[in-house]
Amino acid sequence: xxxLDNDRLVWMFTQMLRIREFEERVKRTFEEHPGVIRxxxxxxxxxxxxxxxxxxxxxxxxxxxxxxxxxGYPVALGTETKAIMAEIYGRKDGLCGGYGGSMHLVDPSxxxxxxxxxxxxxxxxxxxxxxxxxxxxxSHSPQVVLAFFGDGASKQGAFHESLNLASLWKLPVVYVMExxxxxxxxxxxxxxxxxxAGEPLxxxxxxxxxxxVTVDGGDPVAVYEVVGxxxxxxxxxxxxxxxESKVYRLSxxxxxxxxxxxxxxxxxxxxxxxxxxxEEYEAALRGDPVPRFRARLVEQGVLEADRADRITEExxxxxxxxxxxxxxxxFPEAETAARYDYVYA
Numbered sequence: 001x002x003x004l005d006n007d008r009l010v011w012m013f014t015q016m017l018r019i020r021e022f023e024e025r026v027k028r029t030f031e032e033h034p035g036v037i038r039x040x041x042x043x044x045x046x047x048x049x050x051x052x053x054x055x056x057x058x059x060x061x062x063x064x065x066x067x068x069x070x071x072g073y074p075v076a077l078g079t080e081t082k083a084i085m086a087e088i089y090g091r092k093d094g095l096c097g098g099y100g101g102s103m104h105l106v107d108p109s110x111x112x113x114x115x116x117x118x119x120x121x122x123x124x125x126x127x128x129x130x131x132x133x134x135x136x137x138x139s140h141s142p143q144v145v146l147a148f149f150g151d152g153a154s155k156q157g158a159f160h161e162s163l164n165l166a167s168l169w170k171l172p173v174v175y176v177m178e179x180x181x182x183x184x185x186x187x188x189x190x191x192x193x194x195x196x197a198g199e200p201l202x203x204x205x206x207x208x209x210x211x212x213v214t215v216d217g218g219d220p221v222a223v224y225e226v227v228g229x230x231x232x233x234x235x236x237x238x239x240x241x242x243x244e245s246k247v248y249r250l251s252x253x254x255x256x257x258x259x260x261x262x263x264x265x266x267x268x269x270x271x272x273x274x275x276x277x278x279e280e281y282e283a284a285l286r287g288d289p290v291p292r293f294r295a296r297l298v299e300q301g302v303l304e305a306d307r308a309d310r311i312t313e314e315x316x317x318x319x320x321x322x323x324x325x326x327x328x329x330x331f332p333e334a335e336t337a338a339r340y341d342y343v344y345a
Contacts, residue, residue: 001228016048019072030265041102042069046250049289053223063111064146065122068103070115077110082325091329098332120156127162130171142235152183167208170239174230180249185270205242217245218289248284
């Protein structure tokens with residue numbers, strides 16, 4: 001694991017800001033351009049530090065799988081934001097030709113091997129990628145796979161089967177559980193025995209004889225150090241690690257879908273609408289990881305405030321251009337929907 005120099009720290013801030021501004025444009029689309037986005041979207045605002053801190057550990061050839069809350073990963077990996085936004089808008093110039101939409105992004109050229117709308121599906125797929133990486137390591141440099149999923153997915157059978165096999169075979173996988181405190185509108189302690197007992201969810205690793213670590217997912221440097229240590233361990237052939245990255249999503253679970261399937265705006269957060277706890281949500285806003293990391297870099301002399309402002313202006317211009325590009329992009333031709341490329345059984 002390489003030490004983070006000032007340039008890398010500024011890169012981390014920039015990627016966190018790019019993810020936040022991208023997600024803000026997605027959210028605003030429902031009100032500024034009604035009907036452009038069809039179906040559900042799920043935003044990662046609040047998880048930027050966890051995403052960027054984790055991805056900063058990647059080396060050439062490494063791969064990852066993510067959940068349906070997936071926009072931030074390809075943004076940080078360098079995928080064109082124009083192509084991602086066009087995909088979310090269902091347009092021909094999108095990352096997947098307009099056929100994947102918000103929940104099904106993929107960019108194998110950058111090691112981003114896909115996402116899924118099914119809770120927990122990416123965990124066994126990432127485990128399979130880990131097995132393939134282990135086989136390739138016989139003749140190539142060791143590779144690592146990052147498996148991202150939410151705390152709710154740790155109640156799926158696929159989670160337990162995957163961790164058991166990965167530990168047994170010492171697969172080079174780092175399982176990153178992004179615990180955002182809520183499973184749609186249910187709090188974690190209402191449906192997770194460990195959370196109800198006041199335990200960190202990383203204790204689940206003990207059942208499969210692998211290390212389990214909990215980290216502040218709002219601190220990209222702390223995430224980098226924890227995930228980096230786990231990646232080094234995996235790369236050395238010592239097997240998988242479970243990392244619980246504690247974040248707080250700042251938007252509701254997803255946008256409203258009104259009968260008979262009309263996508264509408266984002267409602268208020270479930271802390272307010274379901275539990276009536278506005279103070280919890282406002283406390284989360286006060287701990288927002290993006291301005292928090294900016295202030296930290298400025299205070300430490302890593303980043304000048306004027307430069308941070310310039311970066312912000314550049315990022316906002318990039319995301320405005322991504323929205324306009326997506327709006328201008330045509331829809332895919334109807335006849336191409338039946339092509340073999342897009343049909344799966």
